[in-house]
Amino acid sequence: MSASTLELDELERDALTELVNIGVSRAAASLRKMVNRQVILSVPSVEVVTRRSAASLIGQRESEALIAVQQQFEGPFSGRALLMFPESNGLSLIRAIVGDEMDEADLIEMEEEALAETGNVILNGCLGSMANMLQHTLKMSLPNVRRGDSALLFETLVNGGEESFVLFLYINFSVRERDIRGYIAMIMDLPSLTNLKQIISAFIERVMMENE
Amino acid sequence: MSRDIDDQARLEAELEQARRRLHLTLDAAGASCGWEWDIPGRRLVADARFAEITLQDPVDLAQGVTPDRFFRSIHPEDLKRVKLAVAGMLAGSEVFSKEYRLLRNDGGYRWVHASGRTILDADDEPVKFTGILVDITEQKRITEQLRIAQSAGGIGTFEHIVGYGTITVSEQFCRLFGLHPTRILPIRTLNDLIHPDDERVIDLTDPDGLQNDRNIEFRVKRADDGIERWLARRGEYVDDIESSGRRFVGVVFDVTDTKRAQENLSIANKALAELARESMRERNRVWNNSRDLLAVLGTDGVFRDVSPAWAEILGHDPDQVIGRSLLDFAWPEDIDLVRTEMRKAVENVHNDLEIRLSHREGAPRTISWRTTREEDRVFAYGRDVTVAREQKAILEHTESQLRQAQKMEAVGQLTGGIAHDFNNMLTGVIGALALIKRRIAANRLDELDKFIDAATTSAERAAALTHRLLAFSRRQPLDRQAVDVNSLVGSMEDLFRRTLGEQIELFTHLSANTWSAVTDPNQLENAILNLVINARDAMPEGGKLTIETDNAVFTEADLARGETLKPGSYVVLAVSDTGIGMSEATIEKAFDPFFTTKPIGQGTGLGLSMIYGFAQQSGGHVTIYSRVGLGTTIKLYLPRSMESTASSDEDADANGPTPRGEGETVLVVEDDASVRMLVVDLLKELGYRVIEAVDGVEALPVIEGKARIDLLVSDVGLPGLNGRQLAEMALASRPSLKILFITGYAATAASRTDFLAPGMEMITKPFAIDALAQKVREILNTRRD
16 A cells, blocks of 8 residues: 555645644643643644654654554554653653652652653543544554664664654643643554544544534 | 424524534634543543544534544545554554644645554553644654655754764765664764764763764764764754753764865875975075075165175175175176166066176175066076186287297297207308408408498398298388389389299289388388288299289278278289189188298298288288189288389488598497497597497487487397486486497387487498498488578
């Protein structure tokens, strides 16, 4: 199957962007509750790219190693979701969430745990909301934390990554006036992505009907 | 009814008025196209501006309508997009920010930007969706223009809010960094692409501080192709309305080409500068180390710079030379030459000259210069050739000495032959004298004359030989007088015929009115005889020999071509043969002493050179006209005599009886005893009274004494006082004293008339006794006149 048939049209991309926005808004709401502070998440753009492109996209932008929270999801579309930060930003996010009371040593000690928990909130909120909007359900695995460069995280070296695709989101976090950037990637195989495209089309149709 | 109608009309008018008032009020209040969407209540309320911009009834919207009215007037192409976004908001999205087109009442469309938020309840469920519309048609147009401008001009824009880690950029901005087009980029991403040595696009070392807003340039390694490019950043701070902070707004554009051009230019400049420095160093090395004199002069002849070699060669420190004129250093005798040459050096691009400059210690140094003029500067390169010139002079002197030595060597070689001849002649004399002595002893006096004649002949031949040698060395005194060349040739004809033999015919063409020539008759005879003998020898197989005489007058114009003759009248004597002739090469050397084409022993090679010397001493010339195989003509030019020819009577006298003395007193001064004895005896025998002296010291008391002296006969080459000095002293005491010099060889007497004062005469050794008697008689007779 060629990439062109997979290409989302403008409306589909808009729809996907809205779905993601709904998802990250939910996640932000969850984070707000966790930290009891204003948390704003925004998603400027959504792209569907190959794994290799996704890896280079991040590789281009980030010079330092990445830290990622990873969860498998299963449903009408299945795959692997990654919430990624440059390593230093990951720590900043934890610091922002747990507050300044905790000392540095403790913070580093609990970094992965805290990050896994935060990642779980964001990814669950995001993917859950999307599925919900699409009137489907997704089963999410437990989160785990990985470190490495973008090629490693996207496993481009393992199987070339040409047969699977990445729904790639660039997100801005604004927590406690800290500016934290991160990425959400949903790695799916071709059938999953084709399913997603169909589900989105159905969603669009529904929306159009609703507001007639 | 009509009242109803009136009421209705009045109400409508009031309503219209109220609407207008509302409009005005809304306008005055700056109402902002706001809406409020009650999600659970499914009801939309919007203000009058919203109603107006969406072409809806403001009263309806103010009172509340169904939510689908939100989408009224939206362009069909944008509608789905907007609906999706709204659906997202209703489902929990937090931010609504969309741009879309709204229909205008004129049928066109306007661009609006809708921004909205949802208000959540305690369960995080959205309950209200509120927002405003802003007409962005103009902004959109400008944005579009900006986008086109950016992509056309390759200019990327950015905005950075102080304290943020991200930067808002344009698509073109991303392209300049080789990044995927996006709106927001982490600053670190950009800075990491920038060359470590260059300034950052946004400096984050002080995250909350202001950037310097200078124009900066930096290199980026483009993310997509890894190519390094130079980018320039220009920007300025503006107040950020949203955050009340400061925004740095700027542009970035590619300046690689300019930069490369600059770099290339700078590299080229550096290379050029290095080259210039290097060539300056080289020039300095050459300038400082050159053994030649280097100088830079103005066209005014004033030194602008001179090399250190000036101190070495001329003893002048460069500091003392710079600023002074070339003329100050010229050797005084050369100043005019230097002036002329300096002018040439200024007028010509190149000039070569050799002038002398003064050394500081006063000696001249000869410098050979080459000059080059460039604009108003004359560059001069001078080489000290003083030593070379001195050596050349020495060489020339040495060469002349060598030539003399060679000549002497030749004389030495010749001496053998001459000595042989001379010995033969002496043998003749001595042999004859021995025979005479024996005959006298035996008292056989009958045949004595025969031996005496033989001895005399031999002695005369010897004398002739020494005369020839003297003529060759040009030191034979010439006894110049007017000579009738025709009669001289005529008198020799018999001799010529005997010499020539029967195979050669002799012709004489003697021009009847040939002038007399001023010359020495004996030498002329000798010369003619030599020419005749040469002619004979050139015709071994026989031929014709012609002797001609004629007159010739040369003006200045006739003698233009390097002739040695002076303008004037000449007697020409030509001797021609029909013999073997001479080649050019032979002619060239014909006058050289000892040059001969004859076999060794047959000739001395002195003939022509002697004739040449004789002609020169006579003030005339010799020329040779010859062709190999055709014969030779030799012309002898002798100056014309303005006097009448000496009468032939004298010759008769010379051949007459030996004149005798009449008791006159003669003082004889001669250091050679035998010569003195001979002279004294002869004079006594002739009837003179004789006083003798060995030298000037012995002679002076006699001269200063009272004794009668009629004639002083003195050798020229005396020890101590020479003959001439003695004569002058004698004349001082006795002004009327007559003097006769005897000389064998007298360097100062080369020309008799120059050496002899009036009343003085000269006779050359060896001389015939009769000649001496004749000469003495002549002098004493003159005294009587």
